[in-house]
Amino acid sequence: MKHLVAKIHPADNVLVALTDLPIGTPVTWDGVTVTTTEKIPAKHKLALHDFAVGDEITMYGVLVGKMSAPVATGGLLTTGNLKHATNSYQEGQHSQSWAQPNVSQFEGRTFMGYHRPDGRVGTANYWLVIPLVFCENRNIQVLEEALVNDLGYARRKSYQPQTQALIELMQAGKSVEEILATDLHSAEVDYQKPKLFPNVDGIRFLNHEGGCGGTRQDAQALCGLLAGYITHPNVAGATVLSLGCQNAQATMLQDEIKLRDPNFSKPLFILDQQTLGTEETLVSTALRQTFAGLMQANQQQRQPAPLSKLCIGLECGGSDGFSGISANPAVGHTSDILVALGGSVILSEFPELCGVEQEMVNRSVDHETAQRFTSLMKSYGDSAIAVGSGFDMNPSPGNIRDGLITDAIKSAGAARKGGSSPVVAVLDYPELVTKPGLNLLCTPGNDVESTTAEVGSGANVVLFTTGLGTPTGNPIAPVIKISTNTKLAQRMPDIIDLNTGTIIDGEETIEQAGERILEYVIQVASGLEVHAVRHGQTDFIPWKRGVSL
Template sequence: MKKSILKVHPDDNVVVALRDLTKAEVVELDGKTYTIAEDIQAKHKFPETALEPGDSIFMYGVLVGKAQTHIPAGARISTANVKHASTGFQLGQRRTDWKVPDTSKFEGRTFMGYHRSDGSVGTANHWLVIPLVFCENRNVDVLKESLLDELGFARPKKYNQFAKQLKQLYSSGRSVQEILNVQFQEDEQLARIERLFSNIDGVKFITHEGGCGGTRQDAQALCGLFAGYATHSNVCGVTVLSLGCQNAQVAMLEEEIAKRMPNFDKPLYILEQQKVGSETELISQALKKTFAGLMIANQNERKPAPISKLCIGLECGGSDGFSGISANPAIGYTSDLLVACGGSVILSEFPELCGVEQEMSDRCVDETKANRFIEIMRRYAQRAKESGSGFDMNPSPGNIKDGLITDAIKSAGAAKKGGTSPVTDVLDYPEKVTKPGLNLLCTPGNDVESTTAEVAAGANIVLFTTGLGTPTGNPVAPVLKLSSNTKLYEKMKDIIDINTGTIIEGEETIEQAGERILDYVIKVASGEVVAKSVKNGQEDFIPWKRGVSL
């Protein structure tokens, strides 16, 4: 049965509107009635009892804000009457006991993946072309133009056909209004492209704006990031273009690769333009070597692998007031299921753990890891303050409009993505996952920077929750989008893979949704289902410079 309101945690003193509420309306929850003091949109919150300036506001069982004015019972809390507040944190007792979920439905489950020599298993088989410095971006683009069509990896040019149709209508004398009334219709024949290499899922061309001109630390981090992609289970080989004189040196990349995979044995072709000479020679060598590498990589076929070989990145973007009570806890349960099955998950976006630091540090399996998490969080927060910012400035205008009015409210809901299992490791950017279980990875809250880092850390699938709609993806890992509400799912079916609005509507529990999500993940990992981000060619990639990004 669908409820009108929800109290997330017994210790909370605010209640969430699950639908639009009108002034003077009386709503009931667990035998208690509330009179609504003003119109309140779905996703927003109201206090159970009147609040005075300085009173604490609790949600998800933690401090999320302080009242700044008198707030009547049943009135909407907003940025006008509430300010961000959160509790401090320190090294505490280990709290690693957790309720291990029933995994009987997933016992013996496998997915069809690409096995690598280091024991990892990919959910895809991609060749990667990367520049060590922005000076090589054009040459990467030349390679892209030369290879994609010939190999059958070019995306269908459906919008080119639509533009051609509009051109023809204009030439025939149609009016502006007639042009605006034309409806786009997709030609299914355009999607039927035959690939030359049947066991290669794609050749991915990455460009960026770094590699030189910044700090040596930025160059080292960039090489570490690329090393994470080169050693990634979804990558079968790499072509690297280097100018030669940049900060991000070839030796630096090789050193970072060796850190992550000492016995690296994938095809790796490095071409340095200042050594090779002419552009013609550089491009022709890159084409020959890439083609030869693809011939080798194409010999690898999908084979069964246990789901313990899955490493799932947990991400959110365009969050709303329902994210923390539907999509995030749903993938949190998926996370717990996978951890219980021996797999790995990655929770990142450290600015969005503000206010739940004590819980996360207490869940670390030992004090060394807890201390590392605390130290990284404090250092990051201090850098934000020194630049005139702070974690409290994290919520975006879209977040605030849809009910996430303080960073602590946003963070407490975002942390639900990590489920309840112990934290087995704490990683700093751009380190790689080496342990099964829940891994904390320091990244900004920026969607693409964080997703880029999670994949470099080893995520071979990413679960990305959204309440407002975010069209993003990654070059080498499928990014599955999950809507927190059904309205978004119906509006953006072309970018949303899974709807968890069913939880808000009372159609299924968080646990049922979590199991459904893991079933879907296994199908995507096996190549049976194509993620919408892959289908749409969404391949965002942004390295994080270690300055302040929230």
């Protein structure tokens, strides 16, 4: 049964509208009836009683803001009357016990993955071509042009027929108005060549703008991230292009690789342009070595692996007022099931943990873990304030338009992706996940920077919740797009993989949705293509350790 409103936590003093509520609509929750005094759009919040200036607003059981203007019972909370506010946090009681979910239907289940020498298991099998510095980006593009089409890895819809149709219309004398009114249809690329290497999912080219010109810390972080991708279980090997004089030296990259995998044995080719000389020599050598590496990678085959070998990144982007009550808690239940089975999950986006710090402290397994979390949160927050910003500036215009009017509201809902299991480790970017359980990773709230970081830390699948829709993908890990509402899933079916708007519609419980998500993860981990992979959406943005919210 679908309700008009929802109260997320017993301690909350606002309701969330599950549908548009006209003025004068009576809504009831827990025996209390409130009549709306103004139009309340779906996903937005209405007051359960009169609020005065300075009154605290509670959602998800935590402080999410203070009133800056009075609002009557049944009124709408907006950025004009509510300002971001959170409680302070301190050392707390650490988790000693945890009520694990029932995992009987998943015990003994497996996925078909690529087993690597370091014991990890990949959900895909990619070859990487990486520049150590932005100066090599053009050579990377030359290699992409030389390799992708002829090896059968072209994955892109062509709109060229539309352009040709428009040219023909213009040449036929059609007016601007007639051309604007023309209904055009795109055409898929005709794949004339099958994949030459059927066991290699693709070749990924990780262009970036770093490697030199920044600080030495930037170069070290970039090499750490690239090492995370090269040693990743979804990667069979890599070709690396270096100019030679940049801050991000090949030796720095090799040190970071050894840090993550002391017995690293994958094929790795590192070429230095200033040593080799001409572009032709560099590109020809890279082509020859990459082709040989692909021959080796093609020998890999999928084999059964326990679900404990899954490491899932938890991400949200284009969030809305339903994120915290449908997709995020459903993903949180998926996370708890996986943790109970011995797997790993990564919760990142530290600006979107603002306001729930005390919960993370209390869930930490020990004092050292909690202390590292609070230290990273404080230093990150201080660095934002130092340049005239702050975590309170995190919500985007789209977030605000769809009900996330303070960062604390957004954060309290975003944190639900992490379920309820103990925090076993806190990682600073770009460290590697080494412990099963819930890991916190310090990253920005920026979707692509955070997703890039989670995969670099070991996520072999990413669960990405969205209320507004985003095409975000990753070069080597499948990004499963989960909608918070049914309208989005219907409007963007070529982007959304799963819909949890069923929770809002009263058709499914959070637990049922979470189990459904894990069933889909098993299929994807075994080779089922998600939309982001199908479209060739390979977003990759390293984080420079400046302020990025």
